[in-house]
Amino acid sequence: xxxxxxxxxxxxxxxxxxxxxxxxxxxxxxxxxxxxxxxxxxxxxxxxxxxxxxxxxxxxxxxxxxxxxxxxxxxxxxxxxxxxxxxxxxxxxxxxxxxxxxxxxxxxxxxxxxxxxxxxxxxxxxxxxxxxxxxxxxxxxxxxxxxxxxxxxxxxxxxxxxxxxxxxxxxxxxxxxxxxxxxxxxxxxxxxxxxxxxxxxxxxxxxxxxxxxxxxxxxxxxxxxxxxxxxxxxxxxxxxxxxxxxxxxxxxxxxxxxxxxxxxxxxxxxxxxxxxxxxxxxxxxxxxxxxxxxxxxxxxxxxxxxxxxxxxxxxxxxxxxxxxxxxxxxxxxxxxxxxxxxxxxxxxxxxxxxxxxxxxxxxxxxxxxxxxxxxxxxxxxxxxxxxxxxxxxxxxxxxxxxxxxxxxxxxxxxxxxxxxxxxxxxxxxxxxxxxxxxxxxxxxxxxxxxxxxxxxxxxxxxxxxxxxxxxxxxxxxxxxxxxxxxxxxxxxxxxxxxxxxxxxxxxxxxxxxxxxxxxxxxxxxxxxxxxxxxxxxxxxxxxxxxxxxxxxxxxxxxxxxxxxxxxxxx
RNA sequence: CGGGGCGUGGCGCAGCUUGGCUAGCGCGCUUGCUUCGGGAGCAAGAGGUCGGAGGUUCGAAUCCUCUCGCCCCGACCA
Numbered sequence: 001x002x003x004x005x006x007x008x009x010x011x012x013x014x015x016x017x018x019x020x021x022x023x024x025x026x027x028x029x030x031x032x033x034x035x036x037x038x039x040x041x042x043x044x045x046x047x048x049x050x051x052x053x054x055x056x057x058x059x060x061x062x063x064x065x066x067x068x069x070x071x072x073x074x075x076x077x078x079x080x081x082x083x084x085x086x087x088x089x090x091x092x093x094x095x096x097x098x099x100x101x102x103x104x105x106x107x108x109x110x111x112x113x114x115x116x117x118x119x120x121x122x123x124x125x126x127x128x129x130x131x132x133x134x135x136x137x138x139x140x141x142x143x144x145x146x147x148x149x150x151x152x153x154x155x156x157x158x159x160x161x162x163x164x165x166x167x168x169x170x171x172x173x174x175x176x177x178x179x180x181x182x183x184x185x186x187x188x189x190x191x192x193x194x195x196x197x198x199x200x201x202x203x204x205x206x207x208x209x210x211x212x213x214x215x216x217x218x219x220x221x222x223x224x225x226x227x228x229x230x231x232x233x234x235x236x237x238x239x240x241x242x243x244x245x246x247x248x249x250x251x252x253x254x255x256x257x258x259x260x261x262x263x264x265x266x267x268x269x270x271x272x273x274x275x276x277x278x279x280x281x282x283x284x285x286x287x288x289x290x291x292x293x294x295x296x297x298x299x300x301x302x303x304x305x306x307x308x309x310x311x312x313x314x315x316x317x318x319x320x321x322x323x324x325x326x327x328x329x330x331x332x333x334x335x336x337x338x339x340x341x342x343x344x345x346x347x348x349x350x351x352x353x354x355x356x357x358x359x360x361x362x363x364x365x366x367x368x369x370x371x372x373x374x375x376x377x378x379x380x381x382x383x384x385x386x387x388x389x390x391x392x393x394x395x396x397x398x399x400x401x402x403x404x405x406x407x408x409x410x411x412x413x414x415x416x417x418x419x420x421x422x423x424x425x426x427x428x429x430x431x432x433x434x435x436x437x438x439x440x441x442x443x444x445x446x447x448x449x450x451x452x453x454x455x456x457x458x459x460x461x462x463x464x465x466x467x468x469x470x471x472x473x474x475x476x477x478x479x480x481x482x483x484x485x486x487x488x489x490x491x492x493x494x495x496x497x498x499x500x501x502x503x504x505x506x507x508x509x510x511x512x513x514x515x516x517x518x519x520x521x522x523x524x525x526x527x528x529x530x531x532x533x534x535x536x537x538x539x540x541x542x543x544x545x546x547x548x549x550x551x552x553x554x555x556x557x558x559x560x561x562x563x564x565x566x567x568x569x570x
Numbered sequence: 571c572g573g574g575g576c577g578u579g580g581c582g583c584a585g586c587u588u589g590g591c592u593a594g595c596g597c598g599c600u601u602g603c604u605u606c607g608g609g610a611g612c613a614a615g616a617g618g619u620c621g622g623a624g625g626u627u628c629g630a631a632u633c634c635u636c637u638c639g640c641c642c643c644g645a646c647c648a
Contacts, residue, residue, distance in 0.1 A: 012597055012609070013582045017641055037640065093571085094646065110647090145571075145646070152648095159648055212648090221647090309645075322645065414648060451648030485607060520608035527608095538607060547607090 001478070003513045006044050009033075010525050020219045022460040023150025025469050029529045031477075038147025038155035045477035045529065049456050050158065052475045053190060054137050057160050057450060060185045064178040066133045066162055071115045073139060077105035079114040082429045087291050088319060096141045096155075108141035113425050113447060116163040120443060121431040127167040130433065130443075131175050135162030137452060151457035152221070152413065158453045164446040167435060169422065172444040176209070176420050179448045183213050183416050186450065191472025192459060195412065197224050198234035200310050201419055210419045213450075214412025215458040224412050225394055229405030234394075236409075237310035240401040241394035246278060246302065249362040255382055256375040257367060264338025266303045269373065273364060277303030280364040281357055281377070283340040285324035285332055288316050296324055296332045297350040300342055300379070300386055302357055303364075308393040315352060315389035333368040341366030342383035343374060353379060353386025413458040414451070421445040469530030470551050476509075480568050481531040483513035483522060485538040495544065496537035499561055508568060527551065535564050 009030030017034070018024040026032045031046035042050060058068065077097070080086035089095040089110065097107040109115070116134055124132065140159045147155050164175035180196070187194045192215050199212040212235055214224055225241070226233035234240070263272045270277055280303030288297050297316065301307050313321050326337055332349065333340045342351055344367050357363070362376040379386055396409035426432065426442035435441040456475070463470040473479050480503065484496040493514070500512040511531070513522060519538075526534060536547040540558065548564050549556045559567065 009580090011581055016576090016582070019642085034640095092646070140648075142647070146642095146644090148642085157648070161648085320645070417648065449648050454648055488606085518606065518608085518610060520610080522609085523607080524609050536607085 001044075001511045003481075003511060004515045008045075008525065008529070009043065010528055018150060020149045020152065020461065021464050022152065022219075022457040025460055025464055025528070026150055026457065029469060031529075032151060034150075036155075038144060038153065040151065040154065040156075046456070048477045049471070049475050050452060053452055053455055054160070056189045056474065057137065057186055057452065060182040060189070061133075061135055061160075061162060063185075064133070064182045065131075066135045066182070068136060069119075069134045070136050070138065071109075071112050071119070073109050073141070074106045075109050075112075075115055077107065079118060080107065083114050083117075083425055084428060085114070091289075091291065091319060093145065094142055096143050109138075110140055110142045111449075112136070112138070112161055113163070113421070113445075114429070117425050117429045117431045117443075117445070120163075120165050121429065124165060124433055124443070126433055127435050127441075131164060131166040131171050133162055133164040133175060133178075135160060135448075149219075149221075149457075151453045152461075154453065157451060160450040160452055162448040164448070166444040166446075167433070167441065169444050172420055172422070172446055176418060176446050179418050179446065180211065183418065183448070183450070187213055187215070187415065187455075190455060190459060190475050191463075192415075192455075193462060194415070195224070195226065195233055197226070197412070198238050199417065200235065200237045200314065210417065212412075212414050213416030213418075215415050215455075215462055216410060217413050217458060217461040218411055219461055220411035220413040222412050222414055223409055225396060225407040225409055227400035227402070227405045227407055230400055230402045232400045232402055232404075232407075236393060237308065239394040239407070240390065241398035241407055242401060242403060243305065243356060243392075243398050244278065246356060246360040249279065249360065252361050252378040252381060253376040255377065257372055258375060259371060260373045261371045263371075263373070264336075269303075269364060273375075275364055279303070279360075279362075281342070281360070281379070283342055283366055285329050285340055286312065286321045287324045287328060288313075288318040288321045290318050295350065296328055297321075297352060298332075298340070298342065298345055299352045299354070299391060300357055300365075301354040301392060302360070305354065305356065306393040306395075307354075307391055311389070311393075312352065312391045315387070315391055316350075333366075335366075335368050336370040339366045339368060339370050339372065341368050341374065341377070342379060342386070343377065344368030345383070351384060351386040352391060353388050354392045355388050355390050356392060357386075358388050413454065413461060415455045415458055416448075416450045418448045419446060421447055464530075467524075468528035471530045471532055473532045476530070476532050478511040478531055479509040480533040480535065481511050481513050481526055482535045482537065483526060485519045485522065485536055487514055487516040489541070492537050492539075492541040495541040495546070495561060499535060499537065499546070499564065502565060503568060506565075506569065510568075527554075533568055535568070 011028045014024050015027045018027050031043050033041045095107050095110050099105050137160045144155050147153050166172040194215045196211050196213050199210045201210040223236040225239040266277045281300045284299045286297050288295050329337050365377045367374045396407050423442040432440040432442050460469050482496050482500045484492050503510040532551050534549050544561050546564050547556045548567050
């Protein structure tokens, strides 16, 4: 490709709406063009990047036995009623849906479990056909509450989604492991620094394990915790840890109500009673939402710890939880904010207790009365026995759940997510096959996603400097650029053209910067776009000398044209 | 959805508070001459319903109302 013939559209200034590096640089380099919030066009060069990522994905999935298919973007409501997800996705406002002129409802697919399960049901009838893994690379649509960060969180984006069908859960384990291998190979080949972590399965649901593949980057939207000693790694939404056990407070003693005027926070209580937070139980009221109802629930967590919303949502089996507002708190406790406690809540209020409090005795808590707290509270004696769950947020510095070392925190961009769905969808949608026993059995399913466009953005997020993008070679728009510095000088043009032709002839992924422009501007453009290797044909062209450099270190080497060819290919 | 901010040639912005004549600046674009290894100089040009609708006024980018869009901060996901 001659760069004189492609619209580069590089910008000298940062676009006003971009603030993370990948968004800023992709836009400045002219690689993406915004059409609406979270909706982009890709330039010819960007499309090459995406195609390269797609090809790596294809090769590695095919290697593990994946078979590429293509499923529709528009999906009928009935299908989503079968799986029971229509209401949830509509309630969460995450799905684009519309009616056709007859009033039939369809959605723009945010994911394809329903469609693929229906397909599998039609074409897979016997255990002899299993296992099988179907995948597609298709645009996905999600009505994100807040699209942002350019390609990081779009409303229309490109995703590879794969679905495995097995006869047994053991088979599913093997299919899942195969995908894990494929994902590891894919992100390694893309040249990314990543880590796989245990994850929450979220709205996709399912009964089995789930892991996310995270590209390590400071601007990542997810916090992850890992243990360098044991290799344990998890999204904070999911992460467990070992914390200092609650101190032994002895046998239960008589409840002791104390006046605590205007003492509302854990810090104030520590001072007022000269007692550590670890001996207290915070009572936090949440408003939880289910498909058909809303309810205020009380959550008890040790004074020195924090509640994890995702764990709480899962514990309740709710769609979502939000902190109760002041009005709701007053209504539920009959007291001012800061005095909620397990004692004195309305009859029937669900109380969730974090497991760290299970054996604790003689706690300090609120008691739903303004300006009072209680000492020697014993859960189950002074209030109904809480439902015990792990609803606590793990933190860096705490011990890994395996006890082998301390947890360290870092941030990551979720580029891949693999799930064991089990039989949830196949049962709901009656997707069955004839097993070896001759009886019908539901498929054991797995589902596996890769954000293709997000992967491209994360590569930029992880590989850039103040001058621009530094594409990893396997996914660069072109691996090599041959640039004529002065496109009006015949000797330069001749040598450069010869080099370009020669490299092309040997199958090198090379483009030719034959644009007539000043040298400085040309360098800036090429550095912004980020081709990994550069051959500059300049004033020494007559002697057959060119300049070779890599985008990464920009160190220039004057070598002969033939040496340059060797350098590129070596 | 709640809170904050912004819509002015392709991009980045000024002008708006205190209405006033042909709406400016930088980048980019076109043409010519010069320049030619780190975003060149000079000259001449092209390009704008000031997001949209309604209103106030002799007069609106500027004031009022409505509306659409975009960005940033909070709960979801690849």
